[in-house]
Amino acid sequence: MTQEDRWDFFIAYAPADRAAAEELYDLLSPPFRVLLDHRSLPSGDPSLGATGADRDGRLPAGRRRAAVTLLLVRGGSDGAYQQWAGPAGAVEPSHAEDGRHLVVPILLDETATAADLPHGMPFEQAVPVTATGGLRQVAERLRSTLRHRLALPPDELLRRYQERTTVERVVRLVPRDGFDPAGRLGLETRKYVFVGDYEEQRHRTLREILSNLWIGDAFEQVDNSNGPWLALTIELGELNRRKMDLLPATWKAAFRILSDPTRAGCFEATDEERTLLGLPPRNYYSDDQQAWYSSCTTRERRYTPWGPDYFIREVLGISWLCFTGTGITQGARRSSGLPSRVFFVRNLPLHGIDYRIQDLGVPDDGVVLD
Secondary structure: OOOOOOEEEEEEHHHHHHHHHHHHHHHHHOOOOOOOHHOOOOOOOOOOOOHHHHHHHHHHHHHOOOEEEEEEEEEOOOOOOHHHHHHHHHOOHHHHOOOOOOEOOOOOOOOOOOOHHOOOOOHHEEEEHHHHHHHHHHHHHHHHHHHOOOOOOOOHHHHHHHHOOOOOOEEEEEHHOOOOOOOOOOOOOOOEEEEHHHHHHOOOEEEHHHHHEEOOOOEEOOOOOOOOOOEEEEOOOHHHHHOOEEEEEEHHHHHHHHHHHOOOOOOOOOHHHHHHOOOOOOOOOOOHHHHHHHHHHOHHHHEOOOOOOOOHHHOOOOOOOOOOOOOOOOOOOOOOOOOOEEEEOOOEEEEEEEEEEEEOOOOHOOOEEO
């Protein structure tokens, strides 16, 4: 895990509570990404290149990138959890109250009082271990009540793909320098563009999203993806879903877009192909995706006067060497990102879409999608 990564939980504790911190770490990780000093950033680990000094430097940065800080507190501790880690463990009120970060005190014994919490922190938001039923129950409570603040774990992303979970909001990344509010979602030459499921990418950093959705590489190729990016979050709803013609990014859906005269109309499907496509509602996730890729790229369709794979590259924005065509970014390319669902939507004018913009900066900024 690199310094740019987003952590779900950061555990701050006093030396005497190391065993409790380790138990909570084991209960939460996996599926969540938990930052616990010696477990997450072990000193002297050659695979991480982390010396003791390097770890001390990375810990405060990691804590700032955590969605939730868990403070392990005992009665009469007098802020021992803060004294142990200095800036890494300290609770900065502005950071705790900015809406992006949550601090949850975990009361390890029944003697802890409001005086043992950081100044100004309400005692009511503390979670008592004894009354809750132990650390295992605390971990379950954190999982259920804080899930809306945390990035979805990999197994949840795969479940959503397997169950074809309905997409409520989509997100599209566009280079900031090329963004034109009077233009379209993508280049004028594109009939359709790529989007990801917003719920699957929220609470992740720009670098993670670029890797998850293969933006700048397989899709929407750019010369240098290290530049500034904007995130456009679009509420679908039933009206927008029809208007945007949301389709899974599979080869069968690509063929339908390219052959349908009401969509791109790039070539005409044969009678056999129309039979195989079937009647609505079509199963665009069928197991014969490579056959549909072949149908898109038969010699008379692939080798046009505009060059090989013109329709796929210019009309849909796909680098076919990378795109697996299954509706999810996993498989042959073996991206370092998490498997993530991708979709086609019409390349509509921006003035006809309700969307929200978030400036994500450059990948090294570590900005998280809200």
